[in-house]
Amino acid sequence: MTVPSDALRDWASDAVARVAAAQIGPVAETLGRVEDAADGVVRVSGLADLRAGEMVRFADGSFGLARILDQHSVGCVLLDEGAHIDAGQVVHGTGDVLRVPVGGALLGRVVDPLGRPLDGLGPLEASDRAPIERGAPPIIDRDLVTEPLQTGILLVDAMIPLGRGQRELILGDRQTGKTAIGVDAIINQRDSDVVCIYVAIGQKSSSVRQAIEAVRAHGNPQRCIFVVAGASTSPGLQWLAPFAGMTMAEHVRDAGGHALIVLDDLTKHAATHREISLLLRQPPGREAYPGDIFHLHARLLERAAKLCAAKGGGSLTALPIAETEAGNLSAYIPTNLISITDGQVVLDTRLFHEGRRPAVDTGRSVSRVGGKTQAPALRGVAETLRLAYAQFEELEIFSRFGATTEPRTRAKLEHGRRIREVLRQGRHAPRDLGVEVALLLAVDEGLLDPVPLPRMRDFTDGLGPWLSGEAGDALARVRDSGHLTADDRASLREALARRAAGLVPAAP
Numbered sequence: 001m002t003v004p005s006d007a008l009r010d011w012a013s014d015a016v017a018r019v020a021a022a023q024i025g026p027v028a029e030t031l032g033r034v035e036d037a038a039d040g041v042v043r044v045s046g047l048a049d050l051r052a053g054e055m056v057r058f059a060d061g062s063f064g065l066a067r068i069l070d071q072h073s074v075g076c077v078l079l080d081e082g083a084h085i086d087a088g089q090v091v092h093g094t095g096d097v098l099r100v101p102v103g104g105a106l107l108g109r110v111v112d113p114l115g116r117p118l119d120g121l122g123p124l125e126a127s128d129r130a131p132i133e134r135g136a137p138p139i140i141d142r143d144l145v146t147e148p149l150q151t152g153i154l155l156v157d158a159m160i161p162l163g164r165g166q167r168e169l170i171l172g173d174r175q176t177g178k179t180a181i182g183v184d185a186i187i188n189q190r191d192s193d194v195v196c197i198y199v200a201i202g203q204k205s206s207s208v209r210q211a212i213e214a215v216r217a218h219g220n221p222q223r224c225i226f227v228v229a230g231a232s233t234s235p236g237l238q239w240l241a242p243f244a245g246m247t248m249a250e251h252v253r254d255a256g257g258h259a260l261i262v263l264d265d266l267t268k269h270a271a272t273h274r275e276i277s278l279l280l281r282q283p284p285g286r287e288a289y290p291g292d293i294f295h296l297h298a299r300l301l302e303r304a305a306k307l308c309a310a311k312g313g314g315s316l317t318a319l320p321i322a323e324t325e326a327g328n329l330s331a332y333i334p335t336n337l338i339s340i341t342d343g344q345v346v347l348d349t350r351l352f353h354e355g356r357r358p359a360v361d362t363g364r365s366v367s368r369v370g371g372k373t374q375a376p377a378l379r380g381v382a383e384t385l386r387l388a389y390a391q392f393e394e395l396e397i398f399s400r401f402g403a404t405t406e407p408r409t410r411a412k413l414e415h416g417r418r419i420r421e422v423l424r425q426g427r428h429a430p431r432d433l434g435v436e437v438a439l440l441l442a443v444d445e446g447l448l449d450p451v452p453l454p455r456m457r458d459f460t461d462g463l464g465p466w467l468s469g470e471a472g473d474a475l476a477r478v479r480d481s482g483h484l485t486a487d488d489r490a491s492l493r494e495a496l497a498r499r500a501a502g503l504v505p506a507a508p
């Protein structure tokens with residue numbers, strides 16, 4: 001057999017070049033060793049220069065996150081489910097912190113905290129990745145919270161208004177409508193410029209599916225990201241979820257956009273943190289939580305901010321959710337979160353079972369920064385609402401002891417009951433600013449006082465479309481400008497009075 005001499009020469013010179021280019025010599029690599037592995041955490045020895053937050057790679061190719069650095073060992077959290085790790089195996093440091101995908105490719109997707117798709121819509125084509133933990137913006141880069149964040153829930157927008165860049169805790173027992181408030185706030189952003197991120201931490205998959213389907217049916221899912229670490233996912237991923245969500249939201253904020261993140265819920269996150277810390281033999285503190293639990297949530301929520309114009313003017317609003325037991329707001333995690341956030345929306349089981357939904361306890365709910373941002377049109381008609389409602393609730397308790405005959409008291413009670421009816425609102429039915437202003441205007445002007453209570457629903461339901469036909473220009477102006485001029489007020493009032501009069505039974 002003859003080999004063409006040209007081909008032989010090419011092959012030989014190529015081989016020589018490759019041998020010359022080969023890096024032959026000692027390669028230094030620090031290898032660690034697994035000391036013990038159980039329940040999603042691993043102790044590793046021998047990696048003396050590992051940094052906190054660094055990723056480590058195990059022999060089977062799975063990854064872990066270095067959490068606790070001790071003198072002789074490092075406590076790592078496993079990120080992959082079903083990883084097979086045994087004592088004695090080799091561990092490599094990766095030299096890099098954990099990063100998650102960020103950017104437009106995530107919009108409309110359901111992903112796990114590492115950005116891996118869970119929705120079966122194919123691979124994610126994210127070009128950028130950002131570290132899961134970054135320092136919060138310094139004070140110099142921040143601005144005052146000045147723009148409102150409309151939730152579409154009249155009770156919240158009127159009495160506990162939120163601003164873009166605010167952190168507002170949603171607090172209540174199980175099954176009181178906490179998730180519903182977060183999801184409705186997301187749905188209401190369907191026509192706004194706000195990108196929404198819903199983070200599910202340790203939630204049942206049925207309720208996660210419900211939340212996603214609600215947004216898909218009523219909101220604008222193409223401007224939402226769902227980060228899901230359900231109850232059955234590994235503790236490491238659940239631990240990671242709120243940080244990953246924050247990183248995705250920060251990307252929107254830093255590009256000058258507006259983001260809203262709902263963290264559902266941080267009580268479960270705290271429990272996961274406790275589990276991991278106890279497994280890593282950290283000393284337990286109050287309620288067996290480790291001492292750094294406050295710092296953990298504070299540094300997470302500090303990343304919500306309104307940036308100054310020089311930094312693009314973006315905002316990141318956070319709605320963390322926390323679950324209480326038997327309405328106990330003074331338990332460890334709720335008090336921590338109350339002191340970190342700029343206010344709380346408190347939900348109450350008793351109100352929920354009385355059928356008052358959303359079941360917000362207005363007396364115990366506050367918004368510490370959003371008040372200044374409320375749209376002037378809403379502020380004008382909502383100013384006296386909170387006080388009038390509080391007085392009514394007090395009066396109602398007293399009047400239970402005996403029928404009041406005093407006409408002024410009776411009128412106050414009747415007025416209060418109509419405020420309550422107007423504040424009642426079903427799920428997935430956010431109201432736009434114009435309708436909110438119109439409803440409060442009707443209450444404020446006393447137009448609803450003669451309407452029988454059972455017919456109040458006929459007034460509130462479908463008010464938006466009806467008003468668009470009757471006083472559409474005024475309604476649109478209020479919605480778009482946020483101001484209520486005297487002329488618009490008059491034309492809205494006239495239409496509302498007609499609608500109310502139609503519901504008053506004719507005098508016998």
Ligand SMILES: Nc1ncnc2c1ncn2[C@@H]1O[C@H](COP(=O)(O)OP(=O)(O)O)[C@@H](O)[C@H]1O
Nearest residue numbers: 173174175176177178179180357358425426427
């Ligand atoms: N405004 C509302 N109107 C009617 N039903 C509601 C309202 N808010 C919540 N619900 C219902 O109450 C139940 C519990 O709500 P959910 O948001 O899951 O509570 P939580 O998150 O506090 O456990 C759900 O079945 C939900 O449909």
Ligand SMILES: [Mg+2]
Nearest residue numbers: 178179180207
């Ligand atoms: Mg819930």
